[in-house]
Amino acid sequence: MIEKNDLTYEKAVLIGVVTQKQSEDKLNEYLDELEFLTYTAGGEVLKRFTQKMEKPNPKTFIGTGKIEDVRQFIEANNVGTAIFDDELSPAQQKNIEKILNCKILDRTNLILDIFAQRAQTSNSRTQVELAQYQYLLPRLAGMWTHLERQRGGIGMRGPGETEIETDRRIVRDKISLLKKKLETIDKQMGVQRGNRGSLVRVALVGYTNVGKSTLMNVISKSEVFAENKLFATLDTTVRKVVIRNLPFLLTDTVGFIRKLPTQLVESFKSTLDEVREADLLLHIVDISHPNFEDHIESVNQTLADIKSNNKPTIMVFNKIDAFVEDKIEEDDLITEHTEAHYSLEEWKRTWMNRMGDNVLFISALNNDNMEEFRKKVYETVREIHIKRFPYNNLLYPEYEAITEEITEDQEEE
Numbered sequence: 393m394i395e396k397n398d399l400t401y402e403k404a405v406l407i408g409v410v411t412q413k414q415s416e417d418k419l420n421e422y423l424d425e426l427e428f429l430t431y432t433a434g435g436e437v438l439k440r441f442t443q444k445m446e447k448p449n450p451k452t453f454i455g456t457g458k459i460e461d462v463r464q465f466i467e468a469n470n471v472g473t474a475i476f477d478d479e480l481s482p483a484q485q486k487n488i489e490k491i492l493n494c495k496i497l498d499r500t501n502l503i504l505d506i507f508a509q510r511a512q513t514s515n516s517r518t519q520v521e522l523a524q525y526q527y528l529l530p531r532l533a534g535m536w537t538h539l540e541r542q543r544g545g546i547g548m549r550g551p552g553e554t555e556i557e558t559d560r561r562i563v564r565d566k567i568s569l570l571k572k573k574l575e576t577i578d579k580q581m582g583v584q585r586g587n588r589g590s591l592v593r594v595a596l597v598g599y600t601n602v603g604k605s606t607l608m609n610v611i612s613k614s615e616v617f618a619e620n621k622l623f624a625t626l627d628t629t630v631r632k633v634v635i636r637n638l639p640f641l642l643t644d645t646v647g648f649i650r651k652l653p654t655q656l657v658e659s660f661k662s663t664l665d666e667v668r669e670a671d672l673l674l675h676i677v678d679i680s681h682p683n684f685e686d687h688i689e690s691v692n693q694t695l696a697d698i699k700s701n702n703k704p705t706i707m708v709f710n711k712i713d714a715f716v717e718d719k720i721e722e723d724d725l726i727t728e729h730t731e732a733h734y735s736l737e738e739w740k741r742t743w744m745n746r747m748g749d750n751v752l753f754i755s756a757l758n759n760d761n762m763e764e765f766r767k768k769v770y771e772t773v774r775e776i777h778i779k780r781f782p783y784n785n786l787l788y789p790e791y792e793a794i795t796e797e798i799t800e801d802q803e804e805e
């Protein structure tokens with residue numbers, strides 16, 4: 393039913409509010425991300441509407457005057473979609489739809505839509521479909537008026553509660569069916585994971601678009617799809633990687649995002665199991681992104697949600713080639729030296745203070761510091777392996793001891 397939503401919303405407007413909890417700077421950051429999400433889903437943002445308010449209006453989210461501005465703009469520019477940064481209540485959705493007379497989406501909806509477009513395998517399709525139905529269930533009443541309006545009044549006297557109830561039942565049945573299907577898939581995947589034997593498992597985790605798949609391709613010589621859009625990866629890829637003579641399993645999986653819809657986290661259980669069962673996490677960060685610290689926060693939050701926040705973790709700061717230092721001019725005595733002006737060196741020091749030597753700065757694109765990366769991963773995986781199989785110790789010597797031999801081998805190839 394909602395495998396792929398139609399992408400007719402080329403022209404869109406974004407709407408967000410500045411509240412006591414959410415400063416103007418934060419809102420702009422969030423709207424930048426929302427615009428990127430819109431672009432990924434196939435839309436183009438014509439204008440952003442923002443409003444300062446104590447708290448969002450329970451009926452129309454933004455104020456009535458503001459919504460009239462939006463309505464006029466939408467009408468004049470033939471805009472098909474209004475996208476809100478926050479999740480709207482079913483009632484708000486219904487009221488706003490009535491006023492604006494166009495498609496209303498919120499962040500969750502947009503993310504679900506992108507996921508639906510990206511889902512390739514039966515597993516991820518089922519996961520997305522389940523999340524979509526769970527999102528839909530409390531909103532059915534609102535949807536119904538939508539249909540009613542489209543079809544016009546004749547022969548469509550207001551839908552009685554019974555019709556909405558029937559719809560609800562259909563959706564609930566569908567949900568339990570999908571859950572059963574996922575249970576079967578979960579079991580199969582569990583067996584598959586079990587069959588992978590005793591190899592150490594390493595998982596790439598991180599915010600969406602930070603370069604996880606690119607890094608996977610560099611170290612495993614695989615060809616995982618990577619592109620400059622959000623959620624390029626939905627389906628998990630597992631590759632056996634050998635660094636020097638040490639084999640381990642590397643998993644590339646779905647990226648995280650701020651306010652990841654809970655329906656998605658829940659239904660992506662089998663995908664996230666790869667993370668949950670990993671022995672080592674490589675937390676990839678895009679250090680060239682102005683909000684990378686917020687991204688780290690969101691990722692840690694999601695890891696905590698899936699009870700994977702206490703695993704051995706290496707922080708990998710990627711895209712150092714694109715990092716731009718915002719230097720303060722020497723004669724500028726007013727601007728305060730804050731994190732916003734940190735150099736790469738300062739970031740390195742800051743993170744080493746927090747994480748010891750489990751911190752790397754690389755560029756997967758330019759292959760910068762990849763040797764250091766390989767060495768660190770080798771040593772950490774080796775440590776985990778030896779802890780598990782103490783008698784296997786001799787098989788995997790220190791990294792340096794075998795460097796030359798292997799380099800020669802590689803040259804021969």
Ligand SMILES: Nc1nc2c(ncn2[C@@H]2O[C@H](COP(=O)(O)OP(=O)(O)OP(=O)(O)O)[C@@H](O)[C@H]2O)c(=O)[nH]1
Pocket residue numbers: 598599600601602603604605606607617618619620621622623624625626645646647648710711712713714754755756757758
């Ligand atoms: N400048 C620069 N760009 C990079 C680097 N690594 C990856 N990229 C680019 O960043 C974009 C996203 O890369 P992906 O590998 O798809 O990122 P991902 O983390 O797998 O993203 P999702 O699967 O969407 O979560 C692509 O356009 C890459 O070319 C890097 O070291 N430097």
Ligand SMILES: [Mg+2]
Pocket residue numbers: 604605606617618624625645
């Ligand atoms: Mg990816």
